[in-house]
Amino acid sequence: MMIDIDFDKNHIWHPYTSMQNPLPVYPVAKADGVYIELEDGRRLIDGMASWWCMIHGYNRPELNQALTKQLDNMAHVMFGGLTHAPAIELTELLLQITPPSLQKVFISDSGSVAVEVAIKMAKQYWINQGQQNRNKILSLRGAYHGDTFGAMSVCDPVNGMHHLFEGSLPLNYFAERPACRFGEPCLEEDLSSIKLLMETHKTELAALILEPIVQGAGGMWFYSADYLTKIRALCDEYDLLLIADEIATGFGRTGLMFACEHANIEPDILCLGKALTGGYMSLAATLCNEKVSDRISENGGVFMHGPTFMGNPLACATAIASINLLLNSPWQDRVTNIEKQLSKEFESCLESKSVSEVRILGAIGVVEMKEAIDLKFAQEFFVSKGVWIRPFGKLLYIMPPYIINSEELNQLTQAILTFTKLLP
Numbered sequence: 001m002m003i004d005i006d007f008d009k010n011h012i013w014h015p016y017t018s019m020q021n022p023l024p025v026y027p028v029a030k031a032d033g034v035y036i037e038l039e040d041g042r043r044l045i046d047g048m049a050s051w052w053c054m055i056h057g058y059n060r061p062e063l064n065q066a067l068t069k070q071l072d073n074m075a076h077v078m079f080g081g082l083t084h085a086p087a088i089e090l091t092e093l094l095l096q097i098t099p100p101s102l103q104k105v106f107i108s109d110s111g112s113v114a115v116e117v118a119i120k121m122a123k124q125y126w127i128n129q130g131q132q133n134r135n136k137i138l139s140l141r142g143a144y145h146g147d148t149f150g151a152m153s154v155c156d157p158v159n160g161m162h163h164l165f166e167g168s169l170p171l172n173y174f175a176e177r178p179a180c181r182f183g184e185p186c187l188e189e190d191l192s193s194i195k196l197l198m199e200t201h202k203t204e205l206a207a208l209i210l211e212p213i214v215q216g217a218g219g220m221w222f223y224s225a226d227y228l229t230k231i232r233a234l235c236d237e238y239d240l241l242l243i244a245d246e247i248a249t250g251f252g253r254t255g256l257m258f259a260c261e262h263a264n265i266e267p268d269i270l271c272l273g274k275a276l277t278g279g280y281m282s283l284a285a286t287l288c289n290e291k292v293s294d295r296i297s298e299n300g301g302v303f304m305h306g307p308t309f310m311g312n313p314l315a316c317a318t319a320i321a322s323i324n325l326l327l328n329s330p331w332q333d334r335v336t337n338i339e340k341q342l343s344k345e346f347e348s349c350l351e352s353k354s355v356s357e358v359r360i361l362g363a364i365g366v367v368e369m370k371e372a373i374d375l376k377f378a379q380e381f382f383v384s385k386g387v388w389i390r391p392f393g394k395l396l397y398i399m400p401p402y403i404i405n406s407e408e409l410n411q412l413t414q415a416i417l418t419f420t421k422l423l424p
């Protein structure tokens with residue numbers, strides 16, 4: 001059946017769009033490996049891994065099999081009062097690959113929910129100690145943590161839609177975006193903004209939330225591991241819980257399994273999502289240490305959250321297969337090779353006058369332009385070049401599936417290079 005693009009336009013919301021004058025969307029017939037195939041037969045190399053998720057590429061036999069095998073047993077069952085092998089096996093795997101202090105796992109259905117759960121955990125941690133006043137969250141400018149209200153309230157206050165929802169968002173505090181870059185030391189002055197906030201608001205703060213090393217959708221910014229180490233120490237000093245949102249960075253994207261490993265730190269609460277199922281289904285997890293779980297559970301306390309699709313067996317089974325596939329693959333070499341090739345091939349972007357900066361870390365390549373990019377024009381251009389790249393603001397970026405080969409990656413970088421030369 002042909003996809004009815006007019007019906008789509010008239011009735012279906014796409015992310016961040018108007019129903020009156022939406023940008024064109026391209027009908028996809030199927031996807032395989034690193035290729036997205038449009039209905040008219042054009043094949044596009046996916047430079048976005050479908051928003052960080054598709055780390056193994058599309059249509060992986062191992063994941064297809066895990067999903068269909070689980071389907072034969074049970075698609076879903078409620079998690080209240082019941083449990084099942086996929087949830088248990090997934091949790092065992094997560095405990096093996098995440099920091100050892102994280103021992104309790106809440107399996108939910110999307111990244112934003114994992115962040116809501118993390119924030120709620122941090123607040124209940126203090127409530128159950130009789131410190132209801134410690135209910136504010138400290139966050140960083142340039143952060144992105146999701147689109148639900150709690151998550152939005154810790155996104156960058158300027159590009160995170162705070163003005164739009166003024167009055168209905170919980171008020172939180174924001175420190176400057178870490179100025180010290182990845183690979184650089186963190187100086188005393190880089191911490192002054194956050195230290196001041198910690199000191200001034202120490203009686204109100206419950207937790208600090210951050211995306212370790214890479215701020216993703218809030219600006220694709222890579223910051224110093226040393227900063228993260230010092231932040232962990234500051235959280236201890238001020239008795240703040242540290243929430244690490246690794247929804248984008250988790251599962252190898254930055255070159256290590258989790259970005260916290262760059263700084264050798266353990267957060268009190270960790271959020272996972274996106275690549276958790278290899279991009280197959282919506283699934284997320286919030287892990288916490290026993291300091292957090294003990295406090296919440298003390299004196300008859302219960303953690304007050306329970307989504308309908310919590311621990312969905314199909315999603316858990318797919319996540320198990322995806323993590324095993326990752327662990328049994330040379331993912332680290334693949335990410336390193338992507339990093340090397342991006343560094344080499346993006347170098348000449350700097351010759352274009354339209355480019356202000358190039359940043360590369362792991363399997364993430366960012367070309368920051370001087371001016372905001374026209375999305376419609378860019379989308380059409382990249383599709384005409386046989387690649388799928390979707391810029392935002394001034395940023396052109398790619399984060400391909402790890403299985404991409406060097407010719408395919410070259411096609412992505414060449415498309416970006418050509419694009420930057422088109423602009424004045």
Ligand SMILES: *Cc1c(COP(=O)(O)O)cnc(C)c1O
Binds near residue numbers: 110147217245
């Ligand atoms: C995408 C993302 C989220 C939100 O996840 P959803 O699955 O879109 O709700 C939260 N935090 C970070 C760092 C993300 O990149």
